[in-house]
Amino acid sequence: MSASHVDADTAARLVADAVTAPSMHNAQPWRFLLHSAAGTLELRGDPERAMTRTDPDHRALHLGCAAALFNLRVSAAWNGLGAHVALLPDPADPWLLATVALGPPTEENHELAALHDVLRRRHTSRHPFGDERVAPALLDGLRAAARLEGCRLTVPDSWHTETVLALVRDAEHHEEMDPLARAETASWTTGAPDASPTTPTTRDDGIPAAAFGPRSSGAATAPVRDFGRAHPVPDRGWAVFEKHPQLALLGTPGDTPADWLRAGQALERVLLRATADGLATSMTSQPLEWPELRWTVRDPLASVGHVQMVVRLGYGPSGAATPRRPVKEVLEIR
Structure with missing residues (x-):
């Protein structure tokens, strides 16, 4: 054609x-x-x-x-x-x-x-994953998917994984102490239908309550962002998240807008490949949102460059679908 x-x-x-x-x-x-x-x-x-x-x-x-x-x-x-x-x-x-x-x-x-x-x-899953480890062959396929878009996907060892999870907790504390950051997150989340008479419950963007996932009942912070902090849902439920999350770091050699555009394409290619392979996925960007934390996310033993996203992989529920804006709102024809 x-x-x-x-x-x-x-x-x-x-x-x-x-x-x-x-x-x-x-x-x-x-x-x-x-x-x-x-x-x-x-x-x-x-x-x-x-x-x-x-x-x-x-x-x-x-x-x-x-x-x-x-x-x-x-x-x-x-x-x-x-x-x-x-x-x-x-x-x-x-x-x-x-x-x-x-x-x-x-x-x-x-x-x-x-x-x-x-x-x-493909949906972001904010639910606990099982303990089964992702096979090396599948990880190799995800690394290859990132390379096709000019990026690098690395799997940190257990030591650096704990470092990244600690940075996620630090980022949560940063947000808790920053009213502007809290307000920004709250503006893109929606509570349960009966959460508040002043809260909109139907919109075609943002994170709805159905996609929050359960609250973490463990001592450690869950490896996913808790959008329910902004809009509590009474019957949301609790769950124990995996003790040793399987993470992958997506990185680029540089940190320019062109690198970000390559990384976004690599990210989606990796997520789609993972979905096709039967994996559930989520993304953790919290420590990348604070300049004083982002540089530490990089694994010093791997040549990942500038980390653009932290991806969580595993076996579990695929997560709830989130709404999308109608095509007529985002497409103009001339």
Whole structure:
């Protein structure tokens, strides 16, 4: 299919798949613009959905938008199209994150199209995982997925895993002491339907109560962010989380916006590959949101570079789906 045949319906299908991507607090900070005549899509960041306190440099915003970009590539391949991506094509327009020229299939189409089946099965799981360890062969596949996007995925040893978990606890304490950070998190979470008459219960973004997962009943902090602190849910329940979480660190050689865009695509490729392999996943970004903690997340014994995300892997519930904004709100056609 040539670029001239990319119509509004095709673009809507691609974007509907793209927006299943994860983003910080499910803010969905992306916008798409189709230039029908040229057969190109623009991916733009939405500054109105940025986290001004915990993501002032918009690193996490870039990761979320890039995860959507990877989904767009998967959808294009599944629809028989090739997606030729240019990152940050206009230095004078920093919110234009990428352009995608849609055209004939490329060599990577078969591998990308194979991931389409899990786009809507991938959910962040804030539930406990089992004790079964992820097989080395599966970890190797996830490392290979990250390398295909120019990034590196490393699995820290038990010593450094404990260090990262301690940093998660430190980050929680930082947020508890920062009213602006607490308010920012609260603004993107939704309580139970009867939690408060003044709290909106239906929205197409943010983290709903159904996706909070249980509270941790163990002595240690759970290896997932507890969104229920902002909006307590009376019947939420308690659970014991795994004593030794299996973590992986996604890193890039540099720490520029282009690196963040590569990392976001690598992150989504890893998450989709993990889902296809029967793994449950969650992401832990808390210690990366505080500059004084982020540098310590890096494993000094591994050449991971700049850590862009901490990924938790294991076997357990896949997690609840979170809402998505309608395509008509994020896609403009010219």
